[in-house]
Every structure is written in C-alpha cells, then in structure tokens.
Amino acid sequence: MVSSEARKKMPTKSIAQEYIKGLWKENPVFRQLLGLCPTLAVSNAVINGIAMGLATSFVLIFSSIVVASIKKLIPSQVRIACYIVIIATFVTMADRFLQAFFPPISKSLGPYIPLIVVNCIILGRQEAFSSKNSVGRSLIDALGMSTGFIIALLILSSIREILGAGTFLGHQVMGAWFKPWIIMMLPPGAFMTLGILLALALFIESKTKKKTVKRTV
Amino acid sequence: MELVLLFISAVLINNYILHYFLGICPFLGVSKKIDSAVSMGLAVTFVMTITAVFTWMINHWILIPYNLDYLQIVSFILVIASLVQLVEMFIRKISLPLYQALGIYLPLITTNCAIMGLALLSALNNYSFAKAVVFGVGSGLGFTLAIVLMAGIREQLDLADVPESLKGAGIALIVAGIMALAFLGFSGMI
Amino acid sequence: MSLSSRMIIVLTSVGIISGGFLVSVGHLTKDRIRLNKQMQIEDAIVSVVPGTSSSQKLYEEKDFIVYTGKDNNGNLLGYAIYTSGTGFQDKIELMYGINPSLTIINCLTILEQKETPGLGAKITDKESFLNYWENRDSSGSLSLHKPAASSLEELSQAEINTITGATISSEKVLQIVNLSLEQLRSLKKDGKFGSEEKDAN
Numbered sequence: 001m002v003s004s005e006a007r008k009k010m011p012t013k014s015i016a017q018e019y020i021k022g023l024w025k026e027n028p029v030f031r032q033l034l035g036l037c038p039t040l041a042v043s044n045a046v047i048n049g050i051a052m053g054l055a056t057s058f059v060l061i062f063s064s065i066v067v068a069s070i071k072k073l074i075p076s077q078v079r080i081a082c083y084i085v086i087i088a089t090f091v092t093m094a095d096r097f098l099q100a101f102f103p104p105i106s107k108s109l110g111p112y113i114p115l116i117v118v119n120c121i122i123l124g125r126q127e128a129f130s131s132k133n134s135v136g137r138s139l140i141d142a143l144g145m146s147t148g149f150i151i152a153l154l155i156l157s158s159i160r161e162i163l164g165a166g167t168f169l170g171h172q173v174m175g176a177w178f179k180p181w182i183i184m185m186l187p188p189g190a191f192m193t194l195g196i197l198l199a200l201a202l203f204i205e206s207k208t209k210k211k212t213v214k215r216t217v
Numbered sequence: 218m219e220l221v222l223l224f225i226s227a228v229l230i231n232n233y234i235l236h237y238f239l240g241i242c243p244f245l246g247v248s249k250k251i252d253s254a255v256s257m258g259l260a261v262t263f264v265m266t267i268t269a270v271f272t273w274m275i276n277h278w279i280l281i282p283y284n285l286d287y288l289q290i291v292s293f294i295l296v297i298a299s300l301v302q303l304v305e306m307f308i309r310k311i312s313l314p315l316y317q318a319l320g321i322y323l324p325l326i327t328t329n330c331a332i333m334g335l336a337l338l339s340a341l342n343n344y345s346f347a348k349a350v351v352f353g354v355g356s357g358l359g360f361t362l363a364i365v366l367m368a369g370i371r372e373q374l375d376l377a378d379v380p381e382s383l384k385g386a387g388i389a390l391i392v393a394g395i396m397a398l399a400f401l402g403f404s405g406m407i
Numbered sequence: 408m409s410l411s412s413r414m415i416i417v418l419t420s421v422g423i424i425s426g427g428f429l430v431s432v433g434h435l436t437k438d439r440i441r442l443n444k445q446m447q448i449e450d451a452i453v454s455v456v457p458g459t460s461s462s463q464k465l466y467e468e469k470d471f472i473v474y475t476g477k478d479n480n481g482n483l484l485g486y487a488i489y490t491s492g493t494g495f496q497d498k499i500e501l502m503y504g505i506n507p508s509l510t511i512i513n514c515l516t517i518l519e520q521k522e523t524p525g526l527g528a529k530i531t532d533k534e535s536f537l538n539y540w541e542n543r544d545s546s547g548s549l550s551l552h553k554p555a556a557s558s559l560e561e562l563s564q565a566e567i568n569t570i571t572g573a574t575i576s577s578e579k580v581l582q583i584v585n586l587s588l589e590q591l592r593s594l595k596k597d598g599k600f601g602s603e604e605k606d607a608n
Contacts, residue, residue, distance in 0.1 A: 033245070033386055037330040040238040044524070078414050082421050084298060088291040089425040093432045096287055100439035103447070107519075111337040114290045118333045120242060165524070185524040187236055188398040195383075195390030203382035222493075231497065287433035291425070342498075404496055404523075 015140055022144025029152035030201040034120040038112050040190040046169050049157030051105045055113055057146035059090040060122050067130040068138035083126045091117040159193055160184045220351045227355030230404055234363040235397040240331035244364055245389050254368035262357025264326055265335050269353030271296050272336040273346055293336040301326055452476055452487040455504030455514040466599055471590055483507050492583035495575045497521035509591055515540035527576030539568035548585045
C-alpha cells in the first residue's frame with residue numbers, strides 16, 4: 001500500500017497532459033516516426049486520411065482498453081502474441097465494417113486497412129503504455145495518440161489534395177488559374193512533403209526548447 | 218511471360234517501397250550503411266518468399282474453401298510471426314555466421330508492413346501459386362534495390378552539410394521522394 | 408500453476424475469445440458485403456445496357472465475363488461484357504454494353520483503375536473519354552483517333568478518342584476492348600450464345 005506522501009512524489013502526468021502529449025510532444029507521426037506507411041499511402045485525399053485516421057483510432061482505443069484490462073493475466077513471454085491477436089481482431093472488425101457499410105471508401109483505402117494491424121503505433125502503445133498503466137490512463141493515452149495521428153494525416157492529406165488536385169474533400173478550392181501539381185498525388189510528392197513536415201517539426205521543437213533534441217533515426 | 222512481367226513490375230514499376238509505401242520503417246532505420254542494407258534486403262526477400270508460399274496455402278486451402286476470408290488478417294499475421302521465429306531459429310542452427318549477418322533484422326521484420334502487405338496484396342489480386350511466389354521474390358528484390366540505393370546515397374549524405382532539422386528522417390524522405398520520381402519513369406514499360 | 412501451462416491457457420483463451428468475436432463479425436457482415444458486390448455489378452450492367460431489368464451471367468473465364476441484359480419482357484437488349492487488363496500503371500477493369508449481333512458498342516464504363524491521377528485517370532471522365540464510346544462500330548477492331556478530338560462527329564465510327572497527355576492509358580483501354588471483342592467473336596462462332604436471344608434488336 002503506497003502511502004499518500006509517496007504517491008504525491010511519484011511523477012505522474014495529469015489526465016490533460018496524458019492526452020495532450022499525443023498531439024505534439026509525442027506525436028506518433030511527427031515525433032515518434034511511427035505509422036509512416038499508411039500516412040504516406042492514404043494521404044492523397046483528405047477523405048481517405050480521415051477514414052484511415054478514424055479506423056486506426058478505433059483499433060488503438062479498443063486494443064488499449066482490452067490490453068490494459070487484462071495486462072495482469074498475460075505472462076510476459078506471450079504478451080506480443082496476445083497483443084497481436086487482440087489488435088488483429090479489432091482491425092478485422094473495422095475492415096469488415098467498412099466493406100459492408102462504406103464500400104467506396106473501403107476500395108480506395110485498399111489493403112491499407114488490414115495493414116493497420118502492423119501499424120507500429122498500435123503495437124508500440126500496448127508495449128510502452130497500456131501494459132503498464134490503468135485502463136483509464138491507457139484510454140486517455142490512446143485518445144491522445146489517435147488525435148495526434150489524425151492531425152498528422154489531416155495536415156499531410158490537405159497539402160497533398162489542395163496542391164495536387166485543387167480540391168479539399170472533393171470540393172474545388174483553388175481557382176481555375178491553378179494548375180494542379182500532379183506530383184503531389186503521386187509517391188514522390190508524399191515522401192517529399194512528409195520529409196519537409198518532419199524537418200519543420202524538428203525545427204519548431206529546437207527553437208522552443210533550450211536543450212538539444214535527440215533524434216530517433 | 219506473364220510471370221516475367223509480374224517480376225519486372227514488382228521490382229521496378231510498382232516498387233514495393235517507392236510505390237506501395239510498404240516497408241518504410243526498416244527503410245528509414247536500416248538504410249544508413251550499404252552492408253546492413255544488403256543484409257536486411259536479403260532477409261526480407263527470404264521471409265517474403267516463404268510467407269508468399271505459406272499464406273497462399275492457408276488462403277487457398279483453408280480460408281477460401283470454408284468461406285473464412287474474414288480470418289485473413291489474423292491468420293496471416295500469426296503465420297508471419299511464427300515463420301519469422303522459425304526462420305530465425307533455423308538459421309541460427311545451420312549457420313552461425315549467416316545468423317549473425319541476418320539474425321538481428323529478423324524480429325524487426327515481423328511487425329512491419331512489408332511482409333503483411335505482401336500477403337494481403339497477393340490475396341487481394343488473387344494470384345495463382347506461381348504468381349504469388351514470383352511476386353514475393355520480386356517484391357523482396359525491389360525492396361532490396363530501393364534500400365541499397367538509399368544506403369548508398371545516405372553514406373554520401375553523411376559527408377555533406379545537411380541543415381540540422383533536415384538531418385535523419387527529413388532528408389531521407391526527400392531523397393526517397395526523388396528516387397520515387399526517378400522510378401516513375403519505369404511506368405508504361407510493360 | 409506452472410508458467411508453461413499458464414502461457415498455454417492464456418494464449419488459448421485469447422484465441423478462443425477473439426475467434427468468437429471474429430466469427431460473429433464475419434457472419435454479421437457477410438451478407439451485406441456480398442450484396443454490395445452484387446449491386447456494384449448490377450449497377451454497371453444497367454448503366455452499359457440501358458433498360459435492363461434482369462441479367463444473367465452467361466459465360467465466365469478469367470478476366471472475362473459475359474452478362475445478358477434483358478428487359479421486363481425477357482427480350483435480350485444486349486450483352487454487358489466485363490473484362491480487364493494491364494493499364495499504364497496497374498490493372499484496369501471495365502465493362503461495356505454491346506448489341507446482340509456484336510456490331511455496336513453503345514457504352515463503356517471503367518470499374519477500377521489506378522492510372523496517373525489527373526492524366527490517365529481521365530479515362531473515367533465522361534467529357535474527355537467515355538462519351539466517345541457511344542455507338543461504336545465493333546464489327547472489326549476499333550482504333551485510336553489521334554490527336555484528341557473535341558466532338559464525337561470528328562471520329563469515324565470505328566474510332567475512339569485519345570486523351571491529351573494520356574495516350575498510353577487510352578491505348579490500353581482500346582487494347583483491352585479489342586482483345587475481348589476477339590474472344591466474343593470466337594465464342595459466338597463456337598455457338599456459346601444465340602439460344603437466349605428473343606430478338607429485340
């Protein structure tokens with residue numbers, strides 16, 4: 001039984017901090033460099049980015065809840081296998097749901113929905129957080145990471161759709177004078193835009209922090 | 218003939234990394250030195266080929282005949298995870314030097330989109346056994362090609378004066394973008 | 408309880424519970440998904456053979472399916488041909504409507520394509536491409552009209568229009584259709600159809 005003084009000394013984040021860290025400081029895409037495959041692949045249109053973001057969030061949130069609930073029952077040696085099965089179950093649910101009720105979106109996202117199962121963000125969070133924290137905190141963490149992921153997708157897909165097709169969510173936003181930069185709709189555009197965004201994120205981080213930032217790549 | 222076209226398509230035209238965006242994590246993480254890039258590429262090609270075989274068998278002998286396609290995701294990922302374990306143990310037993318060259322990369326391969334993507338694309342396109350194997354080998358080699366090229370460039374980049382914020386993932390992605398641009402030139406070849 | 412037995416029990420339970428979820432989800436969505444696929448094909452058939460109220464699959468082979476399009480009285484209005492082939496980037500799947508004597512193609516629609524956005528992808532665009540597939544003479548092979556025309560009148564009846572900046576994608580669609588026409592003709596010669604015609608054309 002931890003005494004109340006000791007508990008006060010333990011450095012725990014507040015609920016708000018637990019959520020907010022996913023938005024910027026520990027943003028899965030821009031800072032942790034996780035989940036890049038789907039980010040690059042589906043960001044050619046904002047609607048695709050949103051759909052992918054929501055599907056991934058669904059899987060992340062529910063997987064985190066389940067893992068955090070049963071973490072004490074799982075022996076360490078088989079934990080990765082268990083996480084994978086749990087994640088795969090939720091991914092299948094999301095995939096089948098989209099195929100049944102939103103076939104056109106399912107088609108444009110193609111194999112990338114099932115690929116959520118190997119999205120490093122999800123497995124990473126189970127290993128790093130849900131397996132060590134309460135259900136409540138894990139839920140907040142998952143919500144934060146999901147929001148961060150959706151924000152990243154929104155930024156990237158907005159840039160690509162607006163510059164690459166002149167539209168946003170299918171509606172024309174650039175005038176007739178604008179000749180779309182087709183390259184943005186293609187792989188090269190995706191890579192370069194993400195590269196620049198990542199550099200921008202690091203730049204902003206270095207300007208707002210006094211100590212040097214450690215890179216993970 | 219169709220198989221040759223499929224092979225060329227997998228290596229060049231629809232290059233695994235530069236077109237399908239699969240395998241980005243190892244691509245960014247392991248492409249700093251040419252040696253490690255080659256080892257990773259070979260490990261991936263090896264696992265891809267075996268995975269192509271096993272997932273094809275499971276898909277066509279069990280899942281489809283019994284109308285269980287919704288189990289694809291779960292069964293594929295479990296097969297891949299087990300295969301990688303087995304391959305790692307097997308290599309360790311038969312050739313220690315080979316294990317030391319490839320071994321550490323194998324666990325990295327399990328949870329990356331490259332292998333799972335291969336299984337899914339193969340199932341999505343309903344490839345025959347021969348096509349699935351060719352696709353596996355071709356994709357692996359395409360992956361190896363891209364990663365080795367990238368390593369070569371990055372080794373040179375290390376000596377160049379890159380702005381602080383761009384170092385690491387930033388410049389790597391921009392280089393990948395230029396490579397993807399170059400590979401676009403292969404479209405329409407077949 | 409020993410570690411190994413605990414591991415086995417946990418793994419098995421996780422497997423069984425997940426399996427249970429998966430099977431229920433699979434079952435709940437199975438019919439809906441099948442219906443969606445069917446609806447997509449039916450919609451395509453109705454769009455390429457206008458007036459169709461019922462259709463049947465007449466012949467099937469890899470990447471080539473022949474459907475009949477019949478009206479309320481069972482009269483054969485035409486055939487809807489599904490076929491696919493390699494485009495500039497990846498696979499192109501399309502469907503076109505052809506009259507019972509196989510001499511006029513009256514409509515083409517693209518079902519799936521992954522061509523270059525803004526260029527080759529214009530094969531799905533009515534104004535630049537699909538409108539030019541109306542009333543085409545398919546008794547022989549079709550050919551490409553280069554450079555791109557701006558109205559249907561500029562083309563001869565056995566020609567289809569090119570898309571500016573996407574000649575290869577346009578050509579690939581043409582090749583796919585011509586190949587399927589040859590298949591159709593040889594099937595007709597072998598007597599694979601004719602018995603379902605209650606002539607309406």
